[in-house]
Amino acid sequence: MRKFTPYFLLIPTFVIIIFFIYAPAVSSFKLSFFQESFFGDRSIFVGLDNYIDLFTDSEYYKVLRVTFVYSLSSVGITIFLAFLISQLLIQKLPGTRLFRTLMFSPYAVSPAISATLWAMLFTPTAGLVSYLFQVTFNINVDWLTTVPYAMVALIAATVWKMLPFDLIFYIAALQNIPDSILESSLIDGASGWTRMWKIKFPLVTPITFYLFIMNFTTTMFSSFGIIDIMTRGGPLGSTTTMIYRLYLDGFAFQDNGLAAAESVVMFGVMSVITYLYFRFVEKGVHYQ
Amino acid sequence: MRRKNKVYFIVSEILLIIVALIMFAPILLAFFMSFMKPAEVFSFPPKVIPSSFYWQNYKEALRLVPLGRMLLNSAIVAIFITVGKLFTGILAGYAFSNFNFRGKKIAFATLFITLFLPAETVMIVPLFLLMKSLGWVNTYFALIIPFTASATNTFLMRQHFRTIPSELSDAARIDGATPMQYLLKVLLPLSKAMIGGAALINFVYAWNMYLWPLVVTMEDKMKTVQIGVKMLIDAEAANNWGTIMAGTMIALGPTLLVFFLIQHLFVKSLVSSGLKG
Numbered sequence: 160m161r162k163f164t165p166y167f168l169l170i171p172t173f174v175i176i177i178f179f180i181y182a183p184a185v186s187s188f189k190l191s192f193f194q195e196s197f198f199g200d201r202s203i204f205v206g207l208d209n210y211i212d213l214f215t216d217s218e219y220y221k222v223l224r225v226t227f228v229y230s231l232s233s234v235g236i237t238i239f240l241a242f243l244i245s246q247l248l249i250q251k252l253p254g255t256r257l258f259r260t261l262m263f264s265p266y267a268v269s270p271a272i273s274a275t276l277w278a279m280l281f282t283p284t285a286g287l288v289s290y291l292f293q294v295t296f297n298i299n300v301d302w303l304t305t306v307p308y309a310m311v312a313l314i315a316a317t318v319w320k321m322l323p324f325d326l327i328f329y330i331a332a333l334q335n336i337p338d339s340i341l342e343s344s345l346i347d348g349a350s351g352w353t354r355m356w357k358i359k360f361p362l363v364t365p366i367t368f369y370l371f372i373m374n375f376t377t378t379m380f381s382s383f384g385i386i387d388i389m390t391r392g393g394p395l396g397s398t399t400t401m402i403y404r405l406y407l408d409g410f411a412f413q414d415n416g417l418a419a420a421e422s423v424v425m426f427g428v429m430s431v432i433t434y435l436y437f438r439f440v441e442k443g444v445h446y447q
Numbered sequence: 448m449r450r451k452n453k454v455y456f457i458v459s460e461i462l463l464i465i466v467a468l469i470m471f472a473p474i475l476l477a478f479f480m481s482f483m484k485p486a487e488v489f490s491f492p493p494k495v496i497p498s499s500f501y502w503q504n505y506k507e508a509l510r511l512v513p514l515g516r517m518l519l520n521s522a523i524v525a526i527f528i529t530v531g532k533l534f535t536g537i538l539a540g541y542a543f544s545n546f547n548f549r550g551k552k553i554a555f556a557t558l559f560i561t562l563f564l565p566a567e568t569v570m571i572v573p574l575f576l577l578m579k580s581l582g583w584v585n586t587y588f589a590l591i592i593p594f595t596a597s598a599t600n601t602f603l604m605r606q607h608f609r610t611i612p613s614e615l616s617d618a619a620r621i622d623g624a625t626p627m628q629y630l631l632k633v634l635l636p637l638s639k640a641m642i643g644g645a646a647l648i649n650f651v652y653a654w655n656m657y658l659w660p661l662v663v664t665m666e667d668k669m670k671t672v673q674i675g676v677k678m679l680i681d682a683e684a685a686n687n688w689g690t691i692m693a694g695t696m697i698a699l700g701p702t703l704l705v706f707f708l709i710q711h712l713f714v715k716s717l718v719s720s721g722l723k724g
Binding site: 182184270275276322430 | 455456457459460463464467468470471476477480488489492493495534535536539551554557558560561564565566568569570571572573574575576577592593594595596598601608626627651654655657658661662673676677686688691692695698702703705707710714715717720
């Protein structure tokens with residue numbers, strides 16, 4: 160009897176993931192080789208046509224470019240800021256507990272709501288951020304509807320939303336650095352800034368890599384809510400990322416074959432990420 | 448050296464306060480704005496503190512969009528997803544932590560790969576077609592069932608169960624306890640804090656879902672509060688940000704409150720699991 164126990168225990172999980180993750184993944188592949196007939200009454204096998212359509216469309220290259228600009232800038236800025244700010248949070252300064260709580264609070268805010276908050280802050284008539292830019296840099300634009308400012312606003316909302324996650328991990332990692340390492344660098348007379356980037360930063364590389372992968376995944380997928388509320392992919396497609404385009408093709412234009420081909424392209428991106436994760440993170444990161 | 452330390456200390460403290468304020472400002476400003484009269488919202492330069500508590504914004508937000516019903520939907524969806532994920536995760540995690548069985552490696556890899564196949568975003572088209580064929584479109588089933596199991600929860604439970612000494616399991620077996628009795632009477636009571644933390648992370652994750660509820664719900668009475676916020680922005684053609692912020696506060700309130708109350712639990716389980724909310 161005991162021999163079968165583990166299999167029984169795995170049944171609920173595997174039923175769910177096979178039906179709702181693996182089956183749709185397989186049907187993504189299948190759908191990507193079909194197109195709906197003109198009247199939408201049957202599917203026609205079209206081979207690689209959907210992929211050819213996708214990769215001969217200059218718009219899709221723009222989508223790829225926008226995705227990587229948006230993802231890499233958001234992730235880079237978030238990691239940089241999180242590492243800097245975490246230095247302040249590990250010094251046991253008075254009030255750290257309260258300040259931590261305040262800084263972590265965006266973690267509880269959904270992408271859709273972060274987007275609403277930042278849309279408000281960037282609105283030309285009532286927004287504080289827009290006002291501050293106006294008085295300091297004399298930039299007076301309608302942020303969410305002007306290229307390239309819409310992208311900047313989007314990145315701001317994304318960084319704000321992702322920052323607490325990274326902070327939490329950097330704080331945990333930095334607290335695990337043995338004091339002896341830091342003390343010897345103090346004796347060597349390294350300045351605070353050098354110590355931070357030349358000694359501490361390399362020591363937390365595994366965490367940085369882990370955060371890079373997690374953040375990148377977030378920007379690829381959960382960013383949908385931020386984009387849908389702030390810019391809807393506009394202006395002129397300047398904020399249409401892969402996931403947003405997939406949504407438009409699948410649900411606004413009802414082109415399932417094309418949308419499925421886009422899913423497969425996204426799987427491709429994800430498998431690169433998975434590979435990197437296995438190659439570098441699984442070996443190096445120990446959370447506890 | 449002493450003097451330098453003091454300066455360093457004061458500068459750090461000031462920076463800390465500034466950063467904390469900037470991070471919290473969007474939420475605080477939204478809270479203030481939710482009590483502003485329309486004229487105050489559009490005053491120039493922008494006002495920060497409202498002159499009075501103008502509750503009309505909240506009434507207006509609730510009139511435009513059935514946020515009450517949507518809050519209820521969000522709660523139902525988030526609670527069932529949380530319970531489902533914990534239930535399936537505890538069982539599967541227990542299988543991986545305490546048993547050796549044929550196919551364990553393959554089972555583990557199969558589960559691991561799902562970490563990088565987010566069904567609720569990349570596979571919305573085939574998942575939607577599946578819901579259509581099951582007749583689940585616009586139902587709680589579609590919002591809940593596909594998300595009741597996850598690799599992250601399984602790994603989290605497995606990791607935690609492995610920290611519990613195997614002597615306990617040996618002793619239980621000698622006493623004649625079945626594997627299920629051991630799980631229920633020994634492992635789970637020892638894992639309360641961890642399960643609590645995981646529950647919170649799952650709850651926030653489910654509460655915050657956006658793309659899937661957007662495509663799979665048709666009627667207002669099935670939509671979640673995240674979609675409600677978007678509907679409110681669309682309904683407020685004049686962009687009365689006071690009303691929109693009131694709706695935002697209604698949608699944000701529950702998670703933020705829970706977060707403030709038990710933030711330490713969140714942080715602990717997040718770090719120990721590497722679980723993404």
